[in-house]
Amino acid sequence: MSSGLTEEQKRKIEENRQKALARRAERLAAQQGGPGGLTSQPSNQQNPSYRRNVEHQCVKQEDNHVKFISQHHQTPNSHVAQKSYVHKGYNHFSAPQQMAGSCAVQQENCSEGSDQHSWSQMCSTNQSVPILQNSLSYSHQHYPGSEQPKYHPAFKKPTEPSHPRLTMDEHPDDVKGLQSLNRYAGGHVDTKYMPSPSSATLSDSEMSTNAGKPTCGPFPQKDSISQFCGTMRPPTPLKEGKMQKVASVGGVVSTLEVSCHRKVPSIIKGRCMKHREDRFRVEVGYNAELVSVFKSIPSKAYDPATKIWNFSLEDYRSLMEAVKPLSSVTLVPFEEMDATGPATCSQSVSSGPSLKSFLKTFSSWKKASATVRGKCVLISRSRFEVEIGYAAEIIEVFKQINSKNYDMKTRKWSFLLEDYPRLMEAVQRLPSVEVEPLPKPVMQAFAPQLDKPALRVSDIPEADLSAVDSKIVMSLMPFQREGVNFAISREGRLLLADDMGLGKTIQAICIAAYYRKEWPLLVVTPSSVRFTWAEAFHRWLPSLSPESTNVILTGKDNLSAKLINIISFDLLSKMDKQLKDTFQVVIIDESHFLKNTKTARCQAAMPLLKAAKRAILLSGTPAMSRPAELYTQIVAVRPTFFPQFHSFGLRYCDAKKMPWGWDYSGSSNLGELKLLLEESVMIRRLKSDVLSQLPAKQRKMVVVAPEGMNAKTKAELAATAKEMAKGYRSKQKEKEALLLFYNRTAEAKIRSVIEYILDLLESGRDKFLVFAHHKIVLNAISNALENKHVGYIRIDGATSSAERQSLCQKFQFSEKHSVAVLSLTAANTGLTLSSADLVVFAELFWNPGVLIQAEDRAHRIGQTSSVNIHYLVAKGTADDYLWPMIQEKIKVLGEAGLSEASFSETAEATDYFYKRDPKQQTIYSLFQRTFSEQGDDLDEALLVEAADACQESDSGSASQDAGADTCSASPRKKQRLEDYFHRQ
């Protein structure tokens, strides 16, 4: 068919094309020239050895097909063996290490060439290919027709580049490794090709094998072969004017469709380099797609200084797999290079890292070829178990171990830890058995047990606490003292995970006080309990001056202004990062708040904890649903344990690869995790463990944050207090003022109360009672629970007796109902709610009898635990007067044997309140007078009325906002109250 072109036109086109080809050839020669560069050679695709040392360029032939122009490398230091490396390095991360040490890898100019074709071809034609240029397969490589000896460059001596020899003298460990390898090869390795100790030399001929053997060498069995070659494809037929660059082995290089004639799309090239032990980095320019791939890799770490990402070698393969589909990126696989550049072949063989890589490669191969697999799991502080299927040879090994024990029920063998090294050594020699060792942190933690029996927690020596305030030391319960000893034996780094209410605060303060010389101290806590911490320090360490605590209220406050600095998690993320080295002693209260690494609070806290010398983490519920939640807390205490989450996830979270990534939500080897934690990270006692040391009730004052109040409410409260301090002429006025003060206190506390309740829920408290007096408070709590979809019951004055009973049953027996919201006056008697062991008082009440009865809804027959009682107290409100008054009254009751526990012994000190201030004293007297013993009943009636008045207005058209007028009484009730006051 005529092209429609004249002869002259065709001649011109051909001429231009030839010129273009000549220019391209020149350009390529220039790119690849220089020292160690390339010299153009005719293509020889039949010669595999030639292929090993060539790079291809594609040019278009007359017939519109692509041909490869191959070029030899001239020096061993140049681009030798790049293809083989590119294609197989991904298979297991250690292989490239091994190989890379020998030869620099540099991705050829893929805009023109497609070396991957040749690789695909080689694999598909099952020709002998030097693809396994790693030390495991060299003995089976055969290179028919090759003039040159074929060996892995790692075994090449620099002085004898064409006839490499490896002697025992030179590389004893490597040779040993090869010998063991032979054992692991399960008869597939032809031993005549293995170096013998006597000859200790590998000749070229010894290293060669027969043609026609699988290109991937005999070691990997079916699976591993496909690992190496399975994804190799024959070359994709080329379309006219185009060639496809095909991802070859395992897709190290992505498929690229390039035109030999068109402008080549811009492709970012990068390379994988050794980073530090167990990690590699990817040196590459910016590419958005690539960055999202990086972010999906579990072990990712980004160095902002160098702007380079690095990863665990364990994720090497998944990273390369993920990069494969990116058409705009080419990554040269991981290579091992020294600091100055590509290592020579001989360097790589003799250097330590190369040997390591070799051994890693070795074990990877073994892993791939083993037919019986199992794992070691720690089952007690002194014994481990081997979980494995049946294999006669391993049973033989087990029987040789003195401490062996066979459990008939579980059909598992266990051994003393001291026999672990011996057993593993023996297992290593079994070719078809692969046993996963104990994790490194387990070995670290239990290293002493390899020699001698372990100490029990109770055997831990008594710490010398003579430098700590005697008040706190004397107050410690025996189990608390053990906790302090444990912390000091672990050099002040621990997770104190005692059950809720067991006194983690007192223990943490004592531990921190032991390291007082290293202060300033930082306490990070939920904001709702910042002030409680400040109080606790002064209560337990009387030697502290009153100015030594600094509760941080805003992001602008000075974080290290005082000896003890207390900050909320949320504010911590706003602190100056530079301060991370300021604190040598750090306490993290409710440390499970750090469970999610992605949160700002976790990201702010972790560097602090790692930099600090002492890290005291407190949590009654370190993990609420899965072991993954423990990871950050473990790393905060022991940063060297599991530097990468992925290895932790694999061992303890039953990590599973899903189409969307890794799923770490499961759990595995929990017994071992518990042992590991208890050995070196955590101490945890349950209430039931120490019940005999606990009082039946433990009361605690929780100072709720004043910034929870809005400015208007605060101003009104201050004005009311000021008025009251002046005194009143009539009793009526006095009581009206008092009533107003009490109502406004209710409004003012709402926000802090809600925050506290939600913090409790977040901390895993799943069954508790909340008492409040004002309807506005009860409503606000109910609304907050509903918004958070927390199941609750509510009993107040409007609840009928029939309903009460069924609600109690629901709460007692249903897990869905976590909170009981109760009116102080309507639900303090006659109800059994003993399934909870925590009672929270959102509001105070002047009559201690009512409070004690309310407490006893949980503390009654059926209760098997010690009951914790939290009184929420707000500074600058009526609580300032109600709290000391209640304490005094309860103390009296306690002394008379009428109350089981007195506040003075179990709750925080009262001198926090301004009883010494004359104005405050006046108000306090007013409270006392109004709520005098004789008047209690009447006063109670009065305040119940007041609360009702508040409720009525609240339930009417009034908004539920804590506005100033919300609690004004209805006209009818107001009249009743006025009448009452007049009667007084």
Ligand SMILES: Nc1ncnc2c1ncn2[C@@H]1O[C@H](COP(=O)(O)OP(=O)(O)OP(=O)(O)O)[C@@H](O)[C@H]1O
């Ligand atoms: N040895 C002790 N002597 C006196 N009071 C103590 C002692 N130990 C704990 N308490 C009191 O018991 C109450 C509960 O203690 P704390 O708040 O420290 O418990 P916790 O373990 O932190 O509980 P949670 O997990 O609920 O925060 C507090 O009022 C505390 O003062």
